[in-house]
Amino acid sequence: MKTIGIIGGGQLGLMIAEQAHLLGVRAVALDPAPDAPAFRVCDDHIVAAYNDAEALERLCRQCDAVTYEFENVPGDILIPLSEKYNIPQGYKPLYDSQDRLREKSNAREHGLQTPRFAAVDDEASLRTAVRELGLPAVLKTRTLGYDGHGQMVLKSGADIERALPLLTVPCILEEFIPFDSEASIVMVADRERVVSFPVGRNIHRDGILDLSIVPAAADPEVLERMKLQSERFMRACGYEGILAIEYFIRGREIYFNEMAPRPHNSGHYTIEGCTTNQFRELVRYLIGEPLQEPQLVAPTVMKNILGQDLEAAREVEKENREGVYVHIYGKTESRPKRKMGHITFVGMTGETYEKEWADRFVR
Numbered sequence: 001m002k003t004i005g006i007i008g009g010g011q012l013g014l015m016i017a018e019q020a021h022l023l024g025v026r027a028v029a030l031d032p033a034p035d036a037p038a039f040r041v042c043d044d045h046i047v048a049a050y051n052d053a054e055a056l057e058r059l060c061r062q063c064d065a066v067t068y069e070f071e072n073v074p075g076d077i078l079i080p081l082s083e084k085y086n087i088p089q090g091y092k093p094l095y096d097s098q099d100r101l102r103e104k105s106n107a108r109e110h111g112l113q114t115p116r117f118a119a120v121d122d123e124a125s126l127r128t129a130v131r132e133l134g135l136p137a138v139l140k141t142r143t144l145g146y147d148g149h150g151q152m153v154l155k156s157g158a159d160i161e162r163a164l165p166l167l168t169v170p171c172i173l174e175e176f177i178p179f180d181s182e183a184s185i186v187m188v189a190d191r192e193r194v195v196s197f198p199v200g201r202n203i204h205r206d207g208i209l210d211l212s213i214v215p216a217a218a219d220p221e222v223l224e225r226m227k228l229q230s231e232r233f234m235r236a237c238g239y240e241g242i243l244a245i246e247y248f249i250r251g252r253e254i255y256f257n258e259m260a261p262r263p264h265n266s267g268h269y270t271i272e273g274c275t276t277n278q279f280r281e282l283v284r285y286l287i288g289e290p291l292q293e294p295q296l297v298a299p300t301v302m303k304n305i306l307g308q309d310l311e312a313a314r315e316v317e318k319e320n321r322e323g324v325y326v327h328i329y330g331k332t333e334s335r336p337k338r339k340m341g342h343i344t345f346v347g348m349t350g351e352t353y354e355k356e357w358a359d360r361f362v363r
Protein backbone atom coordinates (compact mmCIF):
# COMPACT_ATOMS: atom_id res chain seq x y z
CA MET A 1 0.00 0.00 0.00
CA LYS A 2 1.37 3.42 -0.93
CA THR A 3 1.55 6.39 1.43
CA ILE A 4 1.48 10.05 0.51
CA GLY A 5 2.60 12.88 2.77
CA ILE A 6 0.93 16.29 2.89
CA ILE A 7 2.68 19.35 4.26
CA GLY A 8 -0.29 21.21 5.73
CA GLY A 9 -3.40 19.81 7.39
CA GLY A 10 -6.13 22.29 6.47
CA GLN A 11 -9.21 21.55 4.39
CA LEU A 12 -7.10 20.99 1.28
CA GLY A 13 -5.10 18.34 3.10
CA LEU A 14 -8.34 16.83 4.38
CA MET A 15 -9.78 16.49 0.88
CA ILE A 16 -6.48 15.15 -0.55
CA ALA A 17 -6.50 12.47 2.18
CA GLU A 18 -10.15 11.55 1.49
CA GLN A 19 -9.41 11.02 -2.19
CA ALA A 20 -6.21 9.13 -1.39
CA HIS A 21 -8.27 6.66 0.65
CA LEU A 22 -10.70 6.15 -2.23
CA LEU A 23 -7.70 5.16 -4.35
CA GLY A 24 -6.41 2.79 -1.66
CA VAL A 25 -3.57 5.12 -0.66
CA ARG A 26 -2.58 6.02 2.92
CA ALA A 27 -2.10 9.68 3.89
CA VAL A 28 0.02 11.37 6.53
CA ALA A 29 -0.19 15.13 7.21
CA LEU A 30 2.09 17.58 8.98
CA ASP A 31 0.64 20.72 10.54
CA PRO A 32 1.51 22.96 13.49
CA ALA A 33 -2.07 22.85 14.86
CA PRO A 34 -2.85 19.74 16.94
CA ASP A 35 -6.50 19.99 15.83
CA ALA A 36 -5.80 20.40 12.08
CA PRO A 37 -8.85 19.25 10.04
CA ALA A 38 -6.87 16.75 7.95
CA PHE A 39 -5.70 14.85 11.03
CA ARG A 40 -9.20 13.39 11.51
CA VAL A 41 -8.99 11.43 8.27
CA CYS A 42 -5.24 10.87 7.89
CA ASP A 43 -3.73 7.53 8.82
CA ASP A 44 -0.99 9.25 10.77
CA HIS A 45 0.04 12.83 11.48
CA ILE A 46 2.89 14.98 12.75
CA VAL A 47 2.33 18.14 14.78
CA ALA A 48 5.24 20.43 13.89
CA ALA A 49 6.09 23.83 12.51
CA TYR A 50 6.58 24.23 8.75
CA ASN A 51 10.20 25.19 9.35
CA ASP A 52 10.94 22.16 11.53
CA ALA A 53 13.41 20.41 9.21
CA GLU A 54 13.67 17.31 11.36
CA ALA A 55 9.87 16.82 11.45
CA LEU A 56 9.53 17.36 7.71
CA GLU A 57 12.23 14.76 7.14
CA ARG A 58 10.32 12.36 9.39
CA LEU A 59 7.26 12.91 7.16
CA CYS A 60 9.28 12.26 4.00
CA ARG A 61 10.82 9.08 5.40
CA GLN A 62 7.45 7.46 5.96
CA CYS A 63 5.94 8.40 2.57
CA ASP A 64 6.33 7.26 -1.03
CA ALA A 65 5.63 10.80 -2.25
CA VAL A 66 5.11 14.14 -0.53
CA THR A 67 3.09 17.17 -1.60
CA TYR A 68 2.22 20.51 0.00
CA GLU A 69 -1.03 22.34 0.57
CA PHE A 70 0.67 25.10 2.53
CA GLU A 71 2.27 27.63 0.19
CA ASN A 72 4.96 29.12 2.36
CA VAL A 73 7.22 26.18 3.11
CA PRO A 74 10.71 27.70 3.21
CA GLY A 75 13.04 26.78 0.35
CA ASP A 76 16.06 26.20 2.56
CA ILE A 77 14.18 23.26 4.05
CA LEU A 78 12.27 21.98 1.02
CA ILE A 79 15.16 22.04 -1.47
CA PRO A 80 17.49 19.69 0.46
CA LEU A 81 14.54 17.41 1.24
CA SER A 82 13.46 17.21 -2.40
CA GLU A 83 16.98 16.11 -3.34
CA LYS A 84 16.77 13.22 -0.92
CA TYR A 85 13.09 12.23 -1.01
CA ASN A 86 10.27 12.02 -3.53
CA ILE A 87 8.65 15.46 -3.55
CA PRO A 88 7.85 15.30 -7.25
CA GLN A 89 6.53 18.86 -7.66
CA GLY A 90 9.75 20.17 -6.18
CA TYR A 91 10.30 23.65 -4.83
CA LYS A 92 10.20 25.61 -8.11
CA PRO A 93 6.45 26.21 -8.45
CA LEU A 94 6.34 27.28 -4.81
CA TYR A 95 9.32 29.57 -5.25
CA ASP A 96 7.77 31.13 -8.35
CA SER A 97 4.49 31.82 -6.53
CA GLN A 98 5.64 32.84 -3.04
CA ASP A 99 6.43 36.40 -4.10
CA ARG A 100 3.87 38.35 -6.17
CA LEU A 101 6.60 40.28 -8.00
CA ARG A 102 8.40 37.11 -9.06
CA GLU A 103 5.07 35.42 -9.81
CA LYS A 104 3.89 38.11 -12.21
CA SER A 105 7.33 38.53 -13.81
CA ASN A 106 7.47 34.78 -14.39
CA ALA A 107 3.97 34.73 -15.89
CA ARG A 108 4.92 37.54 -18.25
CA GLU A 109 8.20 35.89 -19.26
CA HIS A 110 6.23 32.80 -20.18
CA GLY A 111 3.81 34.64 -22.41
CA LEU A 112 0.88 35.46 -20.13
CA GLN A 113 -0.58 38.94 -19.96
CA THR A 114 -0.68 40.41 -16.44
CA PRO A 115 -1.94 43.72 -15.08
CA ARG A 116 0.92 46.25 -15.30
CA PHE A 117 2.86 46.27 -12.05
CA ALA A 118 5.83 47.82 -10.26
CA ALA A 119 7.84 46.95 -7.17
CA VAL A 120 7.24 49.29 -4.24
CA ASP A 121 9.52 49.52 -1.21
CA ASP A 122 8.99 53.01 0.20
CA GLU A 123 7.03 56.22 -0.26
CA ALA A 124 9.22 57.40 -3.15
CA SER A 125 8.82 54.18 -5.16
CA LEU A 126 5.08 54.16 -4.37
CA ARG A 127 4.70 57.68 -5.78
CA THR A 128 6.72 56.74 -8.86
CA ALA A 129 4.63 53.61 -9.37
CA VAL A 130 1.37 55.57 -9.04
CA ARG A 131 2.61 58.04 -11.67
CA GLU A 132 3.49 55.17 -13.96
CA LEU A 133 0.39 53.01 -13.52
CA GLY A 134 -2.22 55.63 -12.69
CA LEU A 135 -5.13 55.24 -10.28
CA PRO A 136 -7.02 53.23 -9.27
CA ALA A 137 -4.33 50.70 -8.45
CA VAL A 138 -3.96 47.85 -6.00
CA LEU A 139 -1.15 47.75 -3.47
CA LYS A 140 -0.32 44.26 -2.21
CA THR A 141 2.35 42.83 0.06
CA ARG A 142 4.71 40.74 -2.06
CA THR A 143 4.60 37.73 0.23
CA LEU A 144 2.18 35.92 2.57
CA GLY A 145 -1.06 37.47 1.25
CA TYR A 146 -4.26 35.40 1.12
CA ASP A 147 -8.02 36.01 1.02
CA GLY A 148 -7.39 39.67 0.28
CA HIS A 149 -5.20 40.21 3.36
CA GLY A 150 -2.34 42.67 2.89
CA GLN A 151 -4.06 44.56 0.07
CA MET A 152 -5.38 48.02 -0.47
CA VAL A 153 -7.07 49.66 -3.43
CA LEU A 154 -5.72 53.17 -4.02
CA LYS A 155 -8.30 55.44 -5.63
CA SER A 156 -7.01 58.92 -4.97
CA GLY A 157 -3.88 60.79 -3.93
CA ALA A 158 -5.12 60.78 -0.32
CA ASP A 159 -5.03 56.98 -0.33
CA ILE A 160 -1.27 57.10 -0.86
CA GLU A 161 -0.84 58.53 2.65
CA ARG A 162 -3.11 55.87 4.09
CA ALA A 163 -1.13 53.13 2.33
CA LEU A 164 2.21 54.10 3.89
CA PRO A 165 1.83 51.80 6.94
CA LEU A 166 1.66 48.82 4.55
CA LEU A 167 5.16 49.62 3.31
CA THR A 168 6.96 48.07 6.28
CA VAL A 169 7.30 45.00 4.02
CA PRO A 170 8.14 44.83 0.28
CA CYS A 171 5.05 45.49 -1.85
CA ILE A 172 3.85 45.49 -5.43
CA LEU A 173 1.54 48.02 -7.05
CA GLU A 174 -0.74 46.68 -9.74
CA GLU A 175 -2.90 48.40 -12.28
CA PHE A 176 -6.56 47.97 -11.27
CA ILE A 177 -8.34 45.86 -13.88
CA PRO A 178 -12.07 46.73 -14.10
CA PHE A 179 -12.79 43.14 -15.05
CA ASP A 180 -16.06 41.74 -16.41
CA SER A 181 -15.48 38.56 -14.46
CA GLU A 182 -12.90 36.43 -12.66
CA ALA A 183 -12.16 32.86 -13.64
CA SER A 184 -9.76 30.13 -12.70
CA ILE A 185 -8.41 26.89 -14.05
CA VAL A 186 -6.94 23.90 -12.22
CA MET A 187 -4.52 21.62 -14.05
CA VAL A 188 -2.67 18.44 -13.16
CA ALA A 189 0.37 17.42 -15.19
CA ASP A 190 2.70 14.47 -15.31
CA ARG A 191 5.54 13.88 -17.79
CA GLU A 192 3.11 12.84 -20.53
CA ARG A 193 0.03 14.97 -20.27
CA VAL A 194 -1.69 17.95 -18.77
CA VAL A 195 -5.32 17.48 -17.78
CA SER A 196 -7.40 20.52 -16.92
CA PHE A 197 -10.70 20.98 -15.16
CA PRO A 198 -13.52 23.05 -16.68
CA VAL A 199 -13.06 26.78 -16.09
CA GLY A 200 -15.34 28.28 -13.49
CA ARG A 201 -16.40 31.84 -12.90
CA ASN A 202 -15.41 33.09 -9.44
CA ILE A 203 -17.29 35.66 -7.43
CA HIS A 204 -15.41 37.15 -4.50
CA ARG A 205 -16.84 38.98 -1.54
CA ASP A 206 -14.58 41.03 0.77
CA GLY A 207 -11.56 39.57 -1.03
CA ILE A 208 -12.65 35.99 -0.27
CA LEU A 209 -14.01 33.52 -2.81
CA ASP A 210 -17.77 33.28 -2.36
CA LEU A 211 -19.06 31.37 -5.39
CA SER A 212 -17.67 29.33 -8.24
CA ILE A 213 -20.05 28.88 -11.15
CA VAL A 214 -19.23 26.25 -13.74
CA PRO A 215 -19.16 26.47 -16.67
CA ALA A 216 -18.02 30.09 -16.59
CA ALA A 217 -20.45 32.08 -18.69
CA ALA A 218 -17.85 33.74 -20.89
CA ASP A 219 -17.04 33.82 -24.60
CA PRO A 220 -16.16 30.20 -25.58
CA GLU A 221 -13.17 31.44 -27.58
CA VAL A 222 -11.82 33.27 -24.52
CA LEU A 223 -12.28 30.17 -22.36
CA GLU A 224 -10.58 27.92 -24.90
CA ARG A 225 -7.67 30.36 -25.16
CA MET A 226 -7.42 30.40 -21.37
CA LYS A 227 -7.18 26.62 -21.30
CA LEU A 228 -4.58 26.44 -24.06
CA GLN A 229 -2.39 29.23 -22.71
CA SER A 230 -2.57 27.79 -19.18
CA GLU A 231 -1.53 24.33 -20.29
CA ARG A 232 1.27 25.79 -22.40
CA PHE A 233 2.41 27.91 -19.45
CA MET A 234 2.52 24.92 -17.12
CA ARG A 235 4.65 22.98 -19.61
CA ALA A 236 6.91 25.94 -20.41
CA CYS A 237 7.63 26.47 -16.71
CA GLY A 238 8.38 22.77 -16.35
CA TYR A 239 5.85 22.33 -13.54
CA GLU A 240 4.37 18.97 -12.68
CA GLY A 241 1.64 18.02 -10.24
CA ILE A 242 -1.16 20.48 -9.62
CA LEU A 243 -1.39 24.14 -10.57
CA ALA A 244 -4.27 26.59 -10.33
CA ILE A 245 -4.30 29.95 -12.12
CA GLU A 246 -6.65 32.84 -11.36
CA TYR A 247 -7.50 35.25 -14.17
CA PHE A 248 -9.38 38.46 -14.78
CA ILE A 249 -11.45 38.60 -17.97
CA ARG A 250 -12.13 41.96 -19.56
CA GLY A 251 -13.72 41.94 -23.00
CA ARG A 252 -11.60 39.45 -24.91
CA GLU A 253 -8.51 40.11 -22.79
CA ILE A 254 -7.27 37.64 -20.20
CA TYR A 255 -5.04 38.83 -17.35
CA PHE A 256 -3.08 36.46 -15.12
CA ASN A 257 -3.74 37.36 -11.47
CA GLU A 258 -2.04 34.65 -9.46
CA MET A 259 -1.25 30.97 -9.32
CA ALA A 260 -1.00 28.26 -6.68
CA PRO A 261 0.73 24.88 -6.95
CA ARG A 262 -1.86 23.15 -4.77
CA PRO A 263 -5.55 22.26 -4.97
CA HIS A 264 -7.60 25.43 -5.28
CA ASN A 265 -10.78 26.56 -3.54
CA SER A 266 -12.39 27.20 -6.92
CA GLY A 267 -11.76 23.52 -7.78
CA HIS A 268 -13.75 22.08 -4.89
CA TYR A 269 -16.75 21.78 -7.19
CA THR A 270 -14.90 19.03 -9.08
CA ILE A 271 -15.49 16.49 -6.26
CA GLU A 272 -19.11 16.00 -7.31
CA GLY A 273 -19.34 18.22 -10.41
CA CYS A 274 -16.78 16.33 -12.51
CA THR A 275 -16.08 12.70 -13.36
CA THR A 276 -12.78 13.01 -11.49
CA ASN A 277 -11.59 15.75 -9.17
CA GLN A 278 -8.57 17.93 -8.46
CA PHE A 279 -7.61 16.02 -5.30
CA ARG A 280 -7.85 12.60 -6.89
CA GLU A 281 -5.79 13.56 -9.95
CA LEU A 282 -3.13 15.03 -7.64
CA VAL A 283 -2.97 11.72 -5.76
CA ARG A 284 -2.80 9.81 -9.06
CA TYR A 285 0.11 12.02 -10.08
CA LEU A 286 1.86 11.45 -6.74
CA ILE A 287 1.63 7.67 -6.92
CA GLY A 288 2.54 7.56 -10.61
CA GLU A 289 -0.81 6.41 -11.98
CA PRO A 290 -2.00 7.67 -15.38
CA LEU A 291 -4.04 10.87 -15.13
CA GLN A 292 -7.70 10.90 -16.15
CA GLU A 293 -9.28 13.63 -18.24
CA PRO A 294 -12.17 15.19 -16.28
CA GLN A 295 -15.62 15.83 -17.72
CA LEU A 296 -18.21 18.15 -16.25
CA VAL A 297 -21.20 16.11 -15.01
CA ALA A 298 -23.67 19.04 -15.11
CA PRO A 299 -23.65 22.81 -14.50
CA THR A 300 -22.46 23.27 -10.93
CA VAL A 301 -22.33 26.01 -8.30
CA MET A 302 -19.97 25.94 -5.31
CA LYS A 303 -20.77 28.15 -2.32
CA ASN A 304 -18.06 28.74 0.26
CA ILE A 305 -19.24 28.48 3.86
CA LEU A 306 -17.58 31.00 6.13
CA GLY A 307 -18.16 31.13 9.88
CA GLN A 308 -21.23 33.34 9.53
CA ASP A 309 -22.92 30.73 7.30
CA LEU A 310 -22.06 27.61 9.27
CA GLU A 311 -25.46 27.20 10.92
CA ALA A 312 -27.28 27.72 7.62
CA ALA A 313 -25.03 25.07 6.04
CA ARG A 314 -25.86 22.57 8.78
CA GLU A 315 -29.56 23.15 8.05
CA VAL A 316 -28.99 22.52 4.35
CA GLU A 317 -27.12 19.34 5.26
CA LYS A 318 -30.09 18.03 7.26
CA GLU A 319 -32.42 18.49 4.29
CA ASN A 320 -30.46 15.88 2.35
CA ARG A 321 -31.44 17.20 -1.06
CA GLU A 322 -30.51 15.54 -4.29
CA GLY A 323 -27.49 17.12 -5.96
CA VAL A 324 -26.64 19.20 -2.87
CA TYR A 325 -23.36 18.18 -1.22
CA VAL A 326 -22.43 19.80 2.08
CA HIS A 327 -18.80 19.66 3.20
CA ILE A 328 -18.01 20.84 6.73
CA TYR A 329 -14.29 20.80 7.44
CA GLY A 330 -14.57 20.21 11.18
CA LYS A 331 -12.46 23.18 12.28
CA THR A 332 -12.70 23.49 16.05
CA GLU A 333 -13.11 27.25 16.03
CA SER A 334 -15.63 29.03 13.81
CA ARG A 335 -15.05 32.67 12.99
CA PRO A 336 -16.72 35.05 10.53
CA LYS A 337 -14.67 35.12 7.30
CA ARG A 338 -12.97 31.80 8.14
CA LYS A 339 -13.52 29.05 5.58
CA MET A 340 -15.52 26.42 7.49
CA GLY A 341 -16.87 24.36 4.62
CA HIS A 342 -18.46 24.52 1.19
CA ILE A 343 -21.62 23.35 -0.54
CA THR A 344 -21.67 22.02 -4.07
CA PHE A 345 -24.91 22.19 -6.06
CA VAL A 346 -24.72 19.84 -9.03
CA GLY A 347 -27.21 20.49 -11.82
CA MET A 348 -27.56 24.16 -10.88
CA THR A 349 -26.92 27.38 -12.78
CA GLY A 350 -25.84 30.69 -11.27
CA GLU A 351 -29.31 32.12 -11.97
CA THR A 352 -31.13 29.31 -10.19
CA TYR A 353 -28.74 29.59 -7.25
CA GLU A 354 -29.48 33.31 -6.97
CA LYS A 355 -33.23 32.74 -7.13
CA GLU A 356 -33.54 29.70 -4.90
CA TRP A 357 -30.55 29.57 -2.56
CA ALA A 358 -28.68 32.84 -2.15
CA ASP A 359 -31.09 34.16 0.50
CA ARG A 360 -30.31 31.30 2.85
CA PHE A 361 -26.84 32.69 3.47
CA VAL A 362 -25.55 35.97 4.86
CA ARG A 363 -25.57 38.59 2.11
Ligand SMILES: Nc1ncnc2c1ncn2[C@@H]1O[C@H](COP(=O)(O)OP(=O)(O)OP(=O)(O)O)[C@@H](O)[C@H]1O
Nearest residue numbers: 115138145146147148149174175176177204207258
Ligand atom coordinates in the same frame (compact mmCIF):
# COMPACT_ATOMS: atom_id res chain seq x y z
N1 LIG B 1 -5.15 44.26 -10.14
C1 LIG B 1 -6.41 44.02 -9.73
N2 LIG B 1 -7.44 44.60 -10.37
C2 LIG B 1 -8.73 44.39 -9.97
N3 LIG B 1 -9.06 43.61 -8.93
C3 LIG B 1 -8.08 42.99 -8.25
C4 LIG B 1 -6.70 43.17 -8.61
N4 LIG B 1 -5.95 42.44 -7.77
C5 LIG B 1 -6.81 41.82 -6.92
N5 LIG B 1 -8.09 42.15 -7.19
C6 LIG B 1 -9.29 41.62 -6.49
O1 LIG B 1 -8.92 41.15 -5.19
C7 LIG B 1 -9.07 39.72 -5.11
C8 LIG B 1 -7.95 39.10 -4.28
O2 LIG B 1 -6.70 39.38 -4.91
P1 LIG B 1 -5.54 38.27 -5.02
O3 LIG B 1 -6.06 37.07 -5.69
O4 LIG B 1 -4.34 38.90 -5.60
O5 LIG B 1 -5.26 38.08 -3.47
P2 LIG B 1 -5.14 36.90 -2.47
O6 LIG B 1 -5.25 37.54 -1.13
O7 LIG B 1 -3.95 36.12 -2.77
O8 LIG B 1 -6.41 36.07 -2.69
P3 LIG B 1 -6.66 34.50 -2.60
O9 LIG B 1 -5.49 33.89 -1.94
O10 LIG B 1 -7.92 34.41 -1.79
O11 LIG B 1 -6.88 34.10 -4.01
C9 LIG B 1 -9.08 39.26 -6.57
O12 LIG B 1 -9.72 38.01 -6.70
C10 LIG B 1 -9.83 40.42 -7.22
O13 LIG B 1 -11.21 40.32 -6.97
Ligand SMILES: [Mg+2]
Nearest residue numbers: 147246257258
Ligand atom coordinates in the same frame (compact mmCIF):
# COMPACT_ATOMS: atom_id res chain seq x y z
MG1 LIG C 1 -6.50 35.28 -5.46
